[in-house]
Amino acid sequence: MKKYIEKQFNFSRYLDGISEKQIEEHLKLYFGYVKHTNLIREKIAELSKDKENNFYVISELRRRFSFEFNGMRMHEYYFEQFEGQSVNLNPESFLAKVLTEKYGSLASSIEHFIEVGKSRGIGWVVLSYDLAGQTPHIVWVGDHELGQLGGLPIIAVMDMWEHSFMVDYLPSEKEKYIEAFFRNVNANVLEKRFEDVIQDETFL
Amino acid sequence: MKKYIEKQFNFSRYLDGISEKQIEEHLKLYFGYVKHTNLIREKIAELSKDKENNFYVISELRRRFSFEFNGMRMHEYYFEQFEGQSVNLNPESFLAKVLTEKYGSLASSIEHFIEVGKSRGIGWVVLSYDLAGQTPHIVWVGDHELGQLGGLPIIAVMDMWEHSFMVDYLPSEKEKYIEAFFRNVNANVLEKRFEDVIQDETFL
Amino acid sequence: MKKYIEKQFNFSRYLDGISEKQIEEHLKLYFGYVKHTNLIREKIAELSKDKENNFYVISELRRRFSFEFNGMRMHEYYFEQFEGQSVNLNPESFLAKVLTEKYGSLASSIEHFIEVGKSRGIGWVVLSYDLAGQTPHIVWVGDHELGQLGGLPIIAVMDMWEHSFMVDYLPSEKEKYIEAFFRNVNANVLEKRFEDVIQDETFL
Amino acid sequence: MKKYIEKQFNFSRYLDGISEKQIEEHLKLYFGYVKHTNLIREKIAELSKDKENNFYVISELRRRFSFEFNGMRMHEYYFEQFEGQSVNLNPESFLAKVLTEKYGSLASSIEHFIEVGKSRGIGWVVLSYDLAGQTPHIVWVGDHELGQLGGLPIIAVMDMWEHSFMVDYLPSEKEKYIEAFFRNVNANVLEKRFEDVIQDETFL
Numbered sequence: 001m002k003k004y005i006e007k008q009f010n011f012s013r014y015l016d017g018i019s020e021k022q023i024e025e026h027l028k029l030y031f032g033y034v035k036h037t038n039l040i041r042e043k044i045a046e047l048s049k050d051k052e053n054n055f056y057v058i059s060e061l062r063r064r065f066s067f068e069f070n071g072m073r074m075h076e077y078y079f080e081q082f083e084g085q086s087v088n089l090n091p092e093s094f095l096a097k098v099l100t101e102k103y104g105s106l107a108s109s110i111e112h113f114i115e116v117g118k119s120r121g122i123g124w125v126v127l128s129y130d131l132a133g134q135t136p137h138i139v140w141v142g143d144h145e146l147g148q149l150g151g152l153p154i155i156a157v158m159d160m161w162e163h164s165f166m167v168d169y170l171p172s173e174k175e176k177y178i179e180a181f182f183r184n185v186n187a188n189v190l191e192k193r194f195e196d197v198i199q200d201e202t203f204l
Numbered sequence: 205m206k207k208y209i210e211k212q213f214n215f216s217r218y219l220d221g222i223s224e225k226q227i228e229e230h231l232k233l234y235f236g237y238v239k240h241t242n243l244i245r246e247k248i249a250e251l252s253k254d255k256e257n258n259f260y261v262i263s264e265l266r267r268r269f270s271f272e273f274n275g276m277r278m279h280e281y282y283f284e285q286f287e288g289q290s291v292n293l294n295p296e297s298f299l300a301k302v303l304t305e306k307y308g309s310l311a312s313s314i315e316h317f318i319e320v321g322k323s324r325g326i327g328w329v330v331l332s333y334d335l336a337g338q339t340p341h342i343v344w345v346g347d348h349e350l351g352q353l354g355g356l357p358i359i360a361v362m363d364m365w366e367h368s369f370m371v372d373y374l375p376s377e378k379e380k381y382i383e384a385f386f387r388n389v390n391a392n393v394l395e396k397r398f399e400d401v402i403q404d405e406t407f408l
Numbered sequence: 409m410k411k412y413i414e415k416q417f418n419f420s421r422y423l424d425g426i427s428e429k430q431i432e433e434h435l436k437l438y439f440g441y442v443k444h445t446n447l448i449r450e451k452i453a454e455l456s457k458d459k460e461n462n463f464y465v466i467s468e469l470r471r472r473f474s475f476e477f478n479g480m481r482m483h484e485y486y487f488e489q490f491e492g493q494s495v496n497l498n499p500e501s502f503l504a505k506v507l508t509e510k511y512g513s514l515a516s517s518i519e520h521f522i523e524v525g526k527s528r529g530i531g532w533v534v535l536s537y538d539l540a541g542q543t544p545h546i547v548w549v550g551d552h553e554l555g556q557l558g559g560l561p562i563i564a565v566m567d568m569w570e571h572s573f574m575v576d577y578l579p580s581e582k583e584k585y586i587e588a589f590f591r592n593v594n595a596n597v598l599e600k601r602f603e604d605v606i607q608d609e610t611f612l
Numbered sequence: 613m614k615k616y617i618e619k620q621f622n623f624s625r626y627l628d629g630i631s632e633k634q635i636e637e638h639l640k641l642y643f644g645y646v647k648h649t650n651l652i653r654e655k656i657a658e659l660s661k662d663k664e665n666n667f668y669v670i671s672e673l674r675r676r677f678s679f680e681f682n683g684m685r686m687h688e689y690y691f692e693q694f695e696g697q698s699v700n701l702n703p704e705s706f707l708a709k710v711l712t713e714k715y716g717s718l719a720s721s722i723e724h725f726i727e728v729g730k731s732r733g734i735g736w737v738v739l740s741y742d743l744a745g746q747t748p749h750i751v752w753v754g755d756h757e758l759g760q761l762g763g764l765p766i767i768a769v770m771d772m773w774e775h776s777f778m779v780d781y782l783p784s785e786k787e788k789y790i791e792a793f794f795r796n797v798n799a800n801v802l803e804k805r806f807e808d809v810i811q812d813e814t815f816l
Contacts (some may be wrong), residue, residue, distance in 0.1 A: 060472045066351035147270035148352035162774035264676045366570035474759035555678035556760035
């Protein structure tokens with residue numbers, strides 16, 4: 001069984017409004033998800049040696065896999081967005097075009113993303129793209145695995161767990177974190193993800 | 205706003221062990237998901253005319269979108285698998301190769317899929333493929349939206365809601381439905397889905 | 409460790425619109441919940457012999473206990489309601505009074521209960537009573553464990569899983585089942601439950 | 613409609629290892645739950661004026677009620693435990709006896725509670741008592757509403773959302789918070805809750 005490996009992120013610059021301490025603690029949590037994604041598979045393999053006796057336990061571990069796997073993967077999407085330089089979305093990019101088509105303007109698509117980020121509880125904002133329906137969706141995902149849109153490729157994510165900002169901000173200052181998030185995103189990363197999605201489609 | 209449209213499925217043959225009545229009732233439920241996927245978006249649009257007053261309501265409707273959208277999309281994946289003829293997985297296909305690589309043999313990958321189908325509660329078995337990790341995953345998804353693997357393309361699904369078999373079978377006969385499911389799947393559909401996923405990768 | 413025991417229900421009469429076959433199949437599922445409530449505890453005990461190695465597995469089994477336990481308990485609340493004779497709620501009962509106070513009339517409280525029963529997806533309608541807030545609540549619970557009101561005593565439940573009616577009705581006939589449910593309930597059971605809740609309160 | 617009112621807690625002493633700032637921020641979040649518990653009911657009442665048109669929206673708001681209500685109520689259970697003085701559980705109390713009976717000793721019941729607190733993700737540890745089964749249960753509840761044991765009275769809770777400790781501790785220091793929690797609990801509050809539960813039972 002191939003193991004999932006901790007991805008190394010290239011943070012060559014200081015983030016603005018998100019401290020090194022915050023990133024450091026956040027990465028520790030990410031490492032925990034990688035570790036537990038592997039652990040859950042090892043435990044299933046171990047218990048499968050006596051499948052009959054362990055059927056129920058294996059089955060319930062499998063049910064939980066999505067929490068750890070998504071916990072790992074969502075953090076990878078997140079941190080990758082801070083690699084390289086902070087760059088705004090290019091209004092001429094394909095991504096900008098589909099967002100503008102749905103939300104009226106780039107500004108209002110960002111406003112929409114921020115609104116979703118103010119959903120009650122903890123989780124993620126996820127921008128994904130539905131090729132079949134030819135439309136982007138910006139949704140809230142609770143925890144890491146409650147409400148993911150099945151099969152849709154992911155273009156952008158914003159972590160709204162409390163651990164992603166509480167080293168720097170109080171819960172009552174959540175909006176400051178959201179602003180800081182947007183100041184630091186390298187939108188080239190998002191554009192690249194979207195281009196990978198549409199590359200073989202006769203698009204636009 | 206583009207509406208989602210009910211997909212028409214081409215059931216040119218009788219299914220074996222899944223009755224026409226069962227399919228008919230199941231399709232009615234699918235139509236309900238399409239309807240509500242559109243409805244939820246219309247309601248959000250309607251309420252957004254007074255965003256300030258309706259912020260909370262809009263936010264909670266958005267949270268629920270994944271249930272309706274996945275309910276629609278998962279049923280589309282499901283019914284498409286019964287289109288055309290019933291065909292076994294080609295052992296020479298790319299899909300067969302990655303399944304064999306992970307599960308030891310085609311037979312044991314199917315056995316694994318069936319095991320996951322016996323998970324407690326209602327939901328779906330989903331076979332998806334992780335390009336980043338170069339490995340397939342067969343997981344259980346509760347309801348339609350609890351435990352989807354974020355961003356992973358979907359190759360095969362099996363509906364394990366009680367409505368998908370109770371026209372023909374009792375809950376205590378769930379395994380007969382699973383057997384019938386496998387007798388009717390057109391594996392070409394799955395192979396095609398997988399080839400779309402890997403087409404641009406230097407694969408295998 | 410004391411085991412949970414299958415409760416025997418006294419169905420001395422034929423139900424109206426809910427067949428013996430339906431009840432029989434439903435009871436089999438109930439027995440499954442009792443069995444798995446015990447099983448999950450046995451497995452935890454077994455794995456606890458090597459706590460260090462099994463910490464994660466134990467923890468995830470514990471998380472799942474609520475599904476099996478509630479699955480057991482909710483079905484007990486449900487079947488008990490069919491014991492004895494079918495009796496309407498006594499308008500002079502304490503329960504009728506608190507329902508009338510909140511919902512305007514007994515009829516509109518029943519209408520409200522039915523409305524909640526038409527929620528999308530599968531689960532339960534639960535009438536519980538909040539002593540601290542001195543008010544009844546009628547809520548939807550997804551699956552068996554998603555959305556239970558913590559700490560509130562339960563007065564009435566209606567099973568809205570598909571297995572509770574699909575032996576007798578199609579999914580598109582769900583409302584017929586709801587009507588049948590109400591024709592068969594022995595409201596004395598609900599009144600008794602409520603009296604147990606308020607017995608030591610200076611009430612009304 | 614009676615509104616839920618913010619409970620005032622009597623913190624006459626300094627907590628040990630949980631700062632005033634931490635409590636202050638945590639109380640702000642509690643106030644948010646009270647506010648939204650009321651808001652959700654107001655919105656339902658408002659939308660019910662045009663029930664036909666708003667059926668779906670009302671239904672989905674109702675589904676969400678458990679999050680806000682439990683969010684309110686669980687915090688009340690939590691903060692009440694810090695009122696008065698820090699007192700250990702009396703080994704002669706009824707509560708100590710049932711815990712000892714199940715877990716072998718008071719110390720191992722506390723150890724068990726702490727273990728559950730180390731579950732992955734965010735949520736609550738809840739000690740409740742099953743009168744029907746005559747046994748206490750210590751379970752994990754995800755978010756506020758995922759996995760509550762239906763109908764069981766609550767004896768003790770520990771908040772394991774990140775907001776409950778991150779003013780004082782890093783996520784990697786979670787155990788220090790758990791220790792601080794136990795140093796500050798007034799176990800008389802728990803004993804009193806349990807006595808209310810068993811008062812009319814021929815108990816022990």
